[in-house]
Amino acid sequence: MIKDLQSLIGAENVRSDSVALSAYSHDATPLFNGLPEVIVTPQSTSDVVKIVKYAAQTKTPIIPRGAGSNLCAATVPLKGGIVLSLTSMNKVLEVNKAEMLAVVQPGVTNLELDQLVEKENLRFVPDPGSRNVSTIGGNVATSAGGLRGLKYGTTKNYILGLEAVLGTGEVVRTGGRLVKDVAGYDVTRLLVGSEGTLAVFTEITVALVPRPTDSKYGVAYFDDLAAAAACVDSIISSGVLPSTLEFLDNTCLVAVEEFANLGLDIKAGALLLFGDDGEGDVVAQTVEKMAEIAKKASGIRGVTLAQDVAAAEALLYARRCSLPALARLGTLSILEDIAVPRPAMAAVVKRIEAIGEKHHLRIGTFGHAGDGNLHPTIVINKDDAEEVVKAEKALKEIFALAIEFNGTITGEHGVGSAKLPFLEKKVGKANMDLQRSIKSVFDPANILNPNRLGS
Amino acid sequence: MSEKFSQDKLDRCISCGYCLPACPTYQLTGAEESSPRGRITLMRAVQSGTLEPENLLAESGFCLGCRACEPVCPAGVEYGVLLEEAREILWQGKNQPLIIRGLFLIVGNKLGMKLLGLLSPMAKERKSNPELHLMLGCFERRLYPDVSKAAAKLAPEVSVCKEQGCCGALHAHNGELEKGKEMARQLGEQLSGTIITTAGGCAAHLSSVIGRDRVKEFSEYWSTKDSSVSKVQINGRTIRVGLQDSCHLRNGMGVTQEPREILKQLGEYVEIPNAGGCCGAAGSYSLLQKRNSRKVVSQKVNDIKALNLDYVATVNPGCTRQLVTELRRAKVKTKVIHLAELVAMGTK
Structure with missing residues (x-):
């Protein structure tokens, strides 16, 4: 098999030494691991087609993989096979401000894409906690969420079109570049979240949105998580739809504070991070309104607003680090x-x-x-x-x-x-x-x- | 020699992969095994017996040991220690690189250290504050004697003792962890009180053994002094200057702002893109992995060239040597200078 694959896509793109096999034996999910038989790094769609056709003929499992940062053991080679590492296909092919979209290869990381489109005052919305490492291909495969779900939705809301290789080696194009397009079944939406079981994505067209000019964040402390949850309910019932409503219980709070040293109140039973983004006054009003509701909520211990962007960024970063910080325990x-x-x-x-x-x-x-x-x-x-x-x-x-x-x-x-x-x-x-x-x-x-x- | 990794340090890693974008070798290859997470997976496989230790040899050499993965790791994995353990397990006998054997021979005993300092125009012996000592380094005293001279001149309160050994960082990073720690302890006994060093790499190793409170890297020390400097001039104008961070100073000790603040007083400070990224010197790396070392530094050379700087300031002798060599090779006119020497120019 190794030789066949080498002749198909070049020896430099095929690895089967025990070091490489061992390194790709798991992803970010604990308790799951298994050795693959070979790791291939296709450089183009045609490489992917060749590999898939070969695998179909020989009935060899293919495990498509981005950064391997998923938390559901979607990329662990439990029964050998070919790990198809798409990290070399990492070009941004187009950023189009007029159409508010970008066309990327699957190996581009979420953060790279967002930083690139920021130059055009645009934003790629989905922001999973792993955004600095996870790839767009992986985001699409798991329909990754993040901290902006309530107001903006998740990955599934931002994928306009795909080029994908089916299990037969056929290349299909789904969707396109349009917001409105009902020609045929919505295969794009079906493929989003398909976890590498239906097709291998080789090109992804994503929708972008204007980058909000302002954002504001605050923190509310509660006696317990249930009180924070009830407060969230009151906030949304009041008619505001903020971009951020995140909470942590005391166990997480202590772990995060130990890592990030932000001066959080570690005696509180729960922390609610609230915030919004958009245009200046509107954002300020929304955040003020949320702060007022929190102040009157039952089980409230205190409310503070982040003084500047840096303080807000630090809070968001700390929230994203909840899991690894907890892992220290x-x-x-x-x-x-x-x-x-x-x-x-x-x-x-x-x-x-x-x-x-x-x-x-x-x-x-x-x-x-x-x-x-x-x-x-x-x-x-x-x-x-x-x-x-x-x-x-x-x-x-x-x-x-x-x-x-x-x-x-x-x-x-x-x-x-x-x-x-x-x-x-x-x-x-x-x-x-x-x-x-x-x-x-x-x-x-x-x-x-x-x-x-x-x- | 220890046979195994510290299990508690291996357990810290949750394989989230947040370290991948920070790793220079992962950036070069895109291969999981050349990332901190991948290497820890390999270490675990070795620990559990599913992978022969020899399989780790190539990656233990390819890794720069820059520890850029540590500050970005929310789980607090001490990757630098794990790498030192890997090299201690692997770089033994026939696997110990010849160059390393030679370097150990020089810095590991009194005679070698004496020879390095022989006829070197470094800082002169003097007794000042008995609780403040200047560290002279091992190769630094031979290659860049002007650095200790500048530091001694700038801080007359600091004692200089010529009879001092090497801090052991070279040993610790290259497979002789215990010996490296012992050398640090000896140096700590030899030089009482606070030890001031002009080498970020030495500072990090020394402080990890004798305590953070006993070690001050030069920029840290200078920042606590109440001294003013004036702008350094070239041809009647203020210099344009950038900084190359020392990896271990930044990632191991968290010192990043001090050298920048000092440089802002000395000239027009320009942040070099990815100034915190390794220059590829990485201690003995530039000798052991010449080609990879050059690959790591190549983008940095282009960046420095594009900025049209007068000086790149360094805070570690290895970085000085690497940048001098590589900028010269690329015919870039920017001069490389240790921060202490530049401060000395600003206090004339």
């Missing part, structure tokens, strides 16, 4: 990603706390309060077998909890291998059968990221 942290209807949040966070107490587990919860997306994170000692078992039990209960409240098992991280066993419970049998049928049309040989989603 143990040797293994299992991050979950449920989402529930916003009004249910206060009840759900209380139930999560109860689950932690019941199993004697340390669970730190942070999340995107504005869109009901919660990241309960279980921090344990990986060598403590009993604790690992308890964590697994707690996870199942958390998933069941989400479904009980009409929520979902994953809001933005994806299903991958980590949540596949729970997928049918969430979507139902008929939907699962449909997903399997779809998979077989796009990838009849079942080579694209097999054993995931509809496989």
